[in-house]
Amino acid sequence: MTGFALGADQEEWCGHLRALAAGRLRTLAREGEPGRVNRPLLAALGEEGLLDRVFTSGALDLCLLRESLAYGCTEAETALALQGLGAYPVLRAGSAAQRERWLPEVRAGRAVAAFALSEPGAGSDAAALTLAAVPDDRAGAGGAGGTAGGTGAGTGGGAGRGGWRLSGEKCWISNAPEADFYTVFARTGEGPGAKGVTAFLVPAARPGLSGEPLDMLSPHPIGTLSFDGVPVGPQDLLGEPGRGFRVAMDTLNLFRPSVGAFAVGMARAALDATLAYTAGRTAFGATLSDLQAVGHRVAEMATRTEAARLLVYAAAAAHDSGAPDLPRRAAMAKLLATETAQYVVDHAVQLHGAVALRRGHLLEHLYREVRAPRIYEGASEVQRTIIARELYAQVAAR
Template sequence: MADHSFLDWPFLSEAHHDLAGHVRGFAEESFGSGGFLHHGDIDAECRDILAGLADAGITRYAVPVAYGGATETLDVRSLCLVREHLAYRSGLADFVFAMQGLGSGTISLFGSDAQKSAYLPDVAAGKKIAAFALTEPDAGSDVSALALSAQRDGDGFVLNGEKTFISNGGIADFYVVFARTGEAPGARGISAFIVDADNPGLKTAERIETIAPHPLARLAFTDCHVDEDALIGEAGSGFKYAMSTLDVFRSTVAAAALGFARRALDEALGRAQSRQLFGGTLSDLQGVQSQLADMALNIDASALLIYRAAWAKDSGAPRVTREAAMAKLFSTETAQTAIDTAVQIFGGLGVTKGSVPEALYREIRALRIYEGASEVQKLVIAKQILGGG
């Protein structure tokens, strides 16, 4: 089983230790060894998982305590622990929890009291599915290039344009949407809005299938009217809000990768110690021992980077851009390598559909892209160290 000694590190409190045990127990009971197997209707499966997470009180960690949450503010260490332990058992369960947090995160951080009261309690209770709509066909890593427009119109705004690769697209109850309002060029002319899924100007234009099944869609906004009270915070501050939200949740992507890597190591260990060949087991071979050692080394290094970034944010750092970028870059890249190693150790079984290594191989790939691709994380880190940030 995965090494849990990291829970005793000074980054984490007794409450975090208890939370990890609770989530681990929930995930083991709910998913067992079959959490990476899916049976057709992913939308329904996501709704079922969300109900289970809500019943277990886990979705409460996605919002502040004043609105039905479990912690006074968004506690990044708690978010990371939940994602790590869910990802170990089920990539889809990790996805469902993550989107409740990311999808409502901008409201938690910058929304008005009325907005928080209207949405966050239902997010915590699993009654509303949240989504974060930032990416566009021609604006992914370069958020400042987004083109979806929001023009003032009497008592509100009218949105026109598209979003794509939107997680929970097609099943969300509301979207936090970033649109160009034009107060200034580039990043300074973007605002954030809450758009309910039943708005007649919003349509799911296309469902997008990926190698690891998740609800994903392209959204079309056509003369989509929202009232003034749908605007989050100040007009023109949307880019800052998006980056601050990602600053909180980027470390949690790394934590999900860590959960996948821990599962890959455990699967590889089991296989190496049981597979007989050449008069012994795979684990007797020095080459395999070296591979397992590399996996363990990178897992511990990932955990240190992740919980350093999370601890720094929870301790009051206004931004952890450098720390979160390092955690995401290193953890997702090394998890990809660890999972590839597990596939190799499993041999033909590792690429057999339905095996855990095969499922992990599909799950990990997107994490190196979303919430800032690895290449972008390197630019972020370089900018931080060159600028003395």
């Protein structure tokens, strides 16, 4: 890629993904039940090798993958992204036994992963987590277990080693309560705020773990989790005690730009639908495209979409090059792309009129999908806080 213009191979790959999403994957998505994990869709993503790409590609390729899938099938894009979000901490911070046990199943689409960070009182302020990990020597001996899906044995416990009991709640957790395992962030208390958070890999079959689905605006599965003295041991740690917040932030720094790519994919789909509709729709004795008000609005939609796309690619390139200003760039990319997608989809609906409000219309679907990305993985207000903090840190450093 030169100057953020895609090469021929990248363009060809993106075209293949858009066709796959609009064909096989969209068919499987339509056969699924809204608000439930679509396991046949996940299996297809595994068969196509796309889940494996989440763990073997750089940030730029991940963005191209998410943008292209979102253009043709938002359900496929979300299913893929949630697998990555839930399992990426295992790739980066998990033990050899954890990676060997879970990652092949995730890549094949046989095991469902989930990222359990948010709580009823700790959404945007992730450092304010209250899920308690209370030391309990007995938990270390019986910590690990297999999945509800029966895809294999757990990592195994070690008698005599100290463990913890998890008590509290998680909320707004994608893929809950149907996931086979959860990356869980709990307070072990090594220090105040973020310094006292530890990451654990918790199989869904662990005693004391339960959950309930939530009926949400967007169609992907999301729910609550309840931890009633759930046992975890040293073999369940993802990284070191007290270092879990870094595990979470490393994951979010990768996935925030690609959330922007998801948003760009939706914006491009809405824009293309609007161009086709306004070029053929007659009103007031002319096509809509001949009306200056319509042309100017479409021009604004296209310009904002292109600006968001370039910022997302720039943030992804910063991640792949190890740039020190990645947090700022990732926050900017997510902020602009998600806010832009909301603008573009909203104006696309307006230009289509009542037809876009009919259940099953592409824009009706996108209108429900586009709102959530401005909130999850750090709301727009959080992204602005990150950007401002990073900018003033540069001033202080100078």
